[in-house]
Amino acid sequence: MDDLAHRLFARPWSFLRGARGMGDLPDAGPLEVAFAGRSNVGKSTLLNALVGQKALARTSNTPGRTQELNFFVTDTAPIVMVDMPGYGYAAAPKKTVEAWTGLVFDYLRGRVTLRRVYLLIDARHGLKANDEEVMNTLDQAAVSYQIVLTKTDKIAPSALETLLAETAEKIKKRPAAYPEIVATSSVTKEGVDALRAELARLAAEAAGAQ
Ligand SMILES: Nc1nc2c(ncn2[C@@H]2O[C@H](COP(=O)(O)OP(=O)(O)OP(=O)(O)O)[C@@H](O)[C@H]2O)c(=O)[nH]1
Numbered sequence: 001m002d003d004l005a006h007r008l009f010a011r012p013w014s015f016l017r018g019a020r021g022m023g024d025l026p027d028a029g030p031l032e033v034a035f036a037g038r039s040n041v042g043k044s045t046l047l048n049a050l051v052g053q054k055a056l057a058r059t060s061n062t063p064g065r066t067q068e069l070n071f072f073v074t075d076t077a078p079i080v081m082v083d084m085p086g087y088g089y090a091a092a093p094k095k096t097v098e099a100w101t102g103l104v105f106d107y108l109r110g111r112v113t114l115r116r117v118y119l120l121i122d123a124r125h126g127l128k129a130n131d132e133e134v135m136n137t138l139d140q141a142a143v144s145y146q147i148v149l150t151k152t153d154k155i156a157p158s159a160l161e162t163l164l165a166e167t168a169e170k171i172k173k174r175p176a177a178y179p180e181i182v183a184t185s186s187v188t189k190e191g192v193d194a195l196r197a198e199l200a201r202l203a204a205e206a207a208g209a210q
């Protein structure tokens with residue numbers, strides 16, 4: 001880990017608040033980085049891998065584990081990480097899933113302090129129609145986002161190469177998308193240090209702006 005990243009993750013992160021609606025959000029202050037993606041893609045697991053705390057965000061084999069926007073903070077930098085409910089299939093009633101999805105889109109579209117979205121994509125499945133909808137929303141709102149492939153331990157290196165090339169081609173014309181795609185696995189920890197370094201860079205930028 002580089003020096004800045006080491007400092008950002010030197011102390012434990014803690015849970016600040018869960019929000020079920022836009023009215024419950026914490027006051028907009030420090031910059032926020034959000035983890036978005038389909039249900040079960042590995043958002044909460046990746047957040048735990050980044051902070052090195054196994055049970056900070058709750059994870060599950062069953063889609064629909066995270067049911068609120070969960071805000072996590074550290075006292076080493078003015079940066080907040082936001083674990084989001086998933087969209088797409090979830091083991092919950094239709095109305096409940098619709099409410100989570102509505103909240104996800106409202107937050108992505110309307111949060112002034114949202115600085116970066118990590119859009120997680122399961123490496124076994126690639127981009128789906130609802131991921132494209134999220135990208136449309138972020139492009140329209142001019143919120144910068146980066147594609148993060150998850151569960152790369154579950155596919156062959158050659159399949160990963162193909163997916164990286166295909167995905168890069170699909171996002172080429174999207175104005176708010178980062179052209180580089182990060183491949184991660186919370187099993188092998190591939191990509192985790194690269195994301196930590198990027199978060200540390202954002203945190204340093206935020207600290208400088210205060
Ligand atoms: N093999 C493998 N499994 C993973 C990886 N990341 C997550 N998982 C597993 O995928 C399942 C879902 O992980 P979560 O982190 O709960 O997924 P989520 O995106 O937060 O899901 P929701 O909150 O339900 O939207 C769990 O069983 C994890 O252990 C990975 O990189 N590799």
Ligand SMILES: [Mg+2]
Pocket residue numbers: 043044045058059065066083084085086
């Ligand atoms: Mg989750």
